[in-house]
Amino acid sequence: MQTVFSIAVDALAYGMVLFVISIGLSVTMGLMRVVNLAHGAFAMIGGYIASYAARDLGLGYAAAVIAAVVATIIIAIPLERFLYRRIYGAPELTQVLMTIGITFCVIGIANYAMGPTLKTIPLAGALQGSADLGFRTIPVHRLFVILCGLAVALALWFAIERTSFGVKLRASVDDAAMAAALGVRTEIIYAVSFAVAVGLAAFGGVVGAELLPVEPYYALRYMVTFLVVVSVGGAGSIPGALIACLLLGAIDTTGRYLMPEFGEFFFYLAVIAIICVFPRGLAGRVK
Amino acid sequence: MALVMNSENERLQHQRRFSGDLIGITAIVAIGAIGYFVFPDNLALLTRMITIALLVLSLDLVTGYCGVATLGHAALFGSGAYAAGILSAHYGINDPLLMMLAGIAAGAIAGLLSGAIILRAHGLPQLVLSIALIHLFHEFANKASSWTGGSDGLSGIAPDPIFGLFEFDLYGQTAFFFGMTLLLVVFVLLRFLVRSPFGMLCRGIRQDPLRIRAMGGSPMAALIRMYVISGAVAGVGGALNAISTQVVGLDSLSFTQSAEALVMLVLGGTGSLFGALSGTVIFMLFEDYVSAANPFHWLTMVGALLIAVVLFAPKGLFGTAAAFVRRRKEARA
Numbered sequence: 001m002q003t004v005f006s007i008a009v010d011a012l013a014y015g016m017v018l019f020v021i022s023i024g025l026s027v028t029m030g031l032m033r034v035v036n037l038a039h040g041a042f043a044m045i046g047g048y049i050a051s052y053a054a055r056d057l058g059l060g061y062a063a064a065v066i067a068a069v070v071a072t073i074i075i076a077i078p079l080e081r082f083l084y085r086r087i088y089g090a091p092e093l094t095q096v097l098m099t100i101g102i103t104f105c106v107i108g109i110a111n112y113a114m115g116p117t118l119k120t121i122p123l124a125g126a127l128q129g130s131a132d133l134g135f136r137t138i139p140v141h142r143l144f145v146i147l148c149g150l151a152v153a154l155a156l157w158f159a160i161e162r163t164s165f166g167v168k169l170r171a172s173v174d175d176a177a178m179a180a181a182l183g184v185r186t187e188i189i190y191a192v193s194f195a196v197a198v199g200l201a202a203f204g205g206v207v208g209a210e211l212l213p214v215e216p217y218y219a220l221r222y223m224v225t226f227l228v229v230v231s232v233g234g235a236g237s238i239p240g241a242l243i244a245c246l247l248l249g250a251i252d253t254t255g256r257y258l259m260p261e262f263g264e265f266f267f268y269l270a271v272i273a274i275i276c277v278f279p280r281g282l283a284g285r286v287k
Numbered sequence: 288m289a290l291v292m293n294s295e296n297e298r299l300q301h302q303r304r305f306s307g308d309l310i311g312i313t314a315i316v317a318i319g320a321i322g323y324f325v326f327p328d329n330l331a332l333l334t335r336m337i338t339i340a341l342l343v344l345s346l347d348l349v350t351g352y353c354g355v356a357t358l359g360h361a362a363l364f365g366s367g368a369y370a371a372g373i374l375s376a377h378y379g380i381n382d383p384l385l386m387m388l389a390g391i392a393a394g395a396i397a398g399l400l401s402g403a404i405i406l407r408a409h410g411l412p413q414l415v416l417s418i419a420l421i422h423l424f425h426e427f428a429n430k431a432s433s434w435t436g437g438s439d440g441l442s443g444i445a446p447d448p449i450f451g452l453f454e455f456d457l458y459g460q461t462a463f464f465f466g467m468t469l470l471l472v473v474f475v476l477l478r479f480l481v482r483s484p485f486g487m488l489c490r491g492i493r494q495d496p497l498r499i500r501a502m503g504g505s506p507m508a509a510l511i512r513m514y515v516i517s518g519a520v521a522g523v524g525g526a527l528n529a530i531s532t533q534v535v536g537l538d539s540l541s542f543t544q545s546a547e548a549l550v551m552l553v554l555g556g557t558g559s560l561f562g563a564l565s566g567t568v569i570f571m572l573f574e575d576y577v578s579a580a581n582p583f584h585w586l587t588m589v590g591a592l593l594i595a596v597v598l599f600a601p602k603g604l605f606g607t608a609a610a611f612v613r614r615r616k617e618a619r620a
Contacts, residue, residue, distance in 0.1 A: 029411070035411060035414065083594065083598075086597075086598065087597065090601070092356050092410065092411075092414070093350070093356060093549070093553050093557065094553070094597055094601060096356075096358075096414075096549065096553070097549075097550060097553045097554070097593050097596065097597050098593065098594060098597040100546065100550060100590075100593060101589075101590040101591070101592070101593025101594040101597065102590065102594065103590070104586045104587065104589050104590030104593065105586075105587050105590035105591060105594070106590075107586055107587075107590075108584055108585075108586035108587030108588075108590060109587060111586070112584065112587075224418050224422075224542065227411075227414070227415060227418070228415050228418065228419065230411075231411050231412050231414075231415035232415070235411060261430070262426065262430065263426050263429065264422060264426060265423065265426040265427070265430070268419040268420075268422040268423050268426070269419075269423060271415065271416075271419040272404060272416060272419045272420065272423070275407075275408055275412050275415060275416050275419075276404070276407050276408075276416075279407060279408040279409070279412050280412065281412065
């Protein structure tokens with residue numbers, strides 16, 4: 001019972017971290033049709049900046065999170081303007097080549113600037129220790145991560161379903177050319193969504209640093225996981241991504257707890273099974 | 288009159304193709320010879336280049352000619368390597384040609400398996416399926432350590448002399464010439480294959496699968512067949528790797544190996560055998576040079592090279608060069 005409970009909490013927290021990081025990828029992929037393998041690199045940059053701000057500059061945890069998100073967006077905007085904008089609509093292979101190249105550069109620079117060691121982000125005092133639920137205790141940090149995931153999901157749902165920006169965004173996802181013809185400034189929509197996606201990636205990278213430790217090969221190690229989650233959920237769908245993250249997080253965590261010697265075998269087996277049954281993802285639409 | 292011109296054209300085209308073959312073979316032999324005389328102490332690198340070139344050629348068959356995006360092609364390569372290695376290490380069959388055959392068979396079977404799974408989806412899901420597949424192969428080889436040696440690698444491979452005459456020496460001379468011969472044979476066979484009606488059918492599928500189906504072709508069957516052929520080619524590379532290095536590691540079945548192969552292919556240019564070869568040679572030389580010159584920044588340099596290629600030579604290095612030469616010719620004509 002204790003095992004089941006701790007697996008459930010860890011799985012939920014892991015799934016939420018995956019969700020916060022990869023939802024941005026899902027939205028940009030649905031919107032701009034870019035296979036962005038460099039998304040994990042932005043999460044890593046966020047983690048590094050937060051670690052630098054909290055440990056070397058002595059800022060508090062909340063300030064470090066905000067600094068990480070803002071600084072990562074500032075780094076990402078010129079990348080979007082000068083590199084990504086050239087590969088919108090290019091063949092998939094070209095996009096893969098370009099974004100792998102960006103990932104390699106980021107890894108190399110991070111390795112040079114921050115060193116090859118693992119970086120920790122000191123937690124705020126309130127997030128350390130464990131919370132008593134009456135019948136069980138769980139680490140407060142896990143609880144915090146789960147709440148962050150829920151908050152991001154709700155905020156995104158509200159922004160996309162209830163605001164005028166969301167209406168324009170959905171119109172551009174469905175048919176960019178038609179939306180542009182109706183007066184939607186699609187390039188602004190693209191830039192804003194890209195910035196939000198990168199900001200969320202950085203946020204997830206910082207908040208999830210306890211579960212996905214920040215080191216130079218972070219970008220390469222989890223690149224595949226984020227891509228898999230988006231593909232299983234169906235690019236561009238928030239509920240799909242949420243379900244996919246929770247499902248795959250549960251499968252991966254359970255596999256690690258109960259059969260650690262099999263590594264990620266069951267994770268990838270599940271991925272193949274799901275994609276064979278739902279070739280467009282769990283919430284993918286028929287085009 | 289029209290008929291005469293047609294046959295005239297055909298004869299010309301035939302001649303041009305034939306001279307293309309001849310130039311290609313000469314170029315491969317010449318580059319091999321240059322490599323042999325410039326790096327006499329580093330034949331292992333050249334042999335490694337040949338094995339990877341075979342992997343990239345095989346990837347070109349499915350990605351360049353059929354339009355299947357895959358990041359899991361090392362599964363075919365690794366299967367060939369492990370089959371050849373297991374034959375020698377566990378069964379004591381040390382004849383290099385038999386090991387090669389085992390590699391080809393295992394590669395073809397792995398190709399059939401991956402093709403059956405990967406071809407079920409398109410676009411991004413297809414890419415993800417191929418990634419999941421290579422990880423499954425990797426975990427499986429890691430788990431079956433009594434057969435594959437797990438993370439320690441499979442050792443104890445001791446190939447006999449080829450035909451009982453040419454022994455595998457310490458300097459890698461025999462392995463190099465064996466590899467060059469294999470590469471030439473595979474190259475010529477593939478030139479025939481991609482120009483055959485079957486090769487044309489595959490190109491047609493890449494451009495418009497719906498239309499091929501309307502014309503009575505079966506895209507799925509053709510693609511699976513191409514996957515099996517591609518597996519056999521990758522198996523040749525894998526077996527050559529096992530024979531020449533006498534060890535098979537888990538990295539031959541890794542995602543990184545697959546991604547590198549794809550990078551080399553796109554770097555050289557997809558849909559052309561020369562593109563696959565030149566991409567491999569350029570990438571591996573660059574990697575070797577940069578990682579020796581500056582081990583801390585080589586990943587950054589490789590990344591910058593990839594970005595530069597996408598920005599300035601979007602058809603790949605060979606593809607862009609070929610387009611440039613064609614434009615020059617047309618301008619002169």
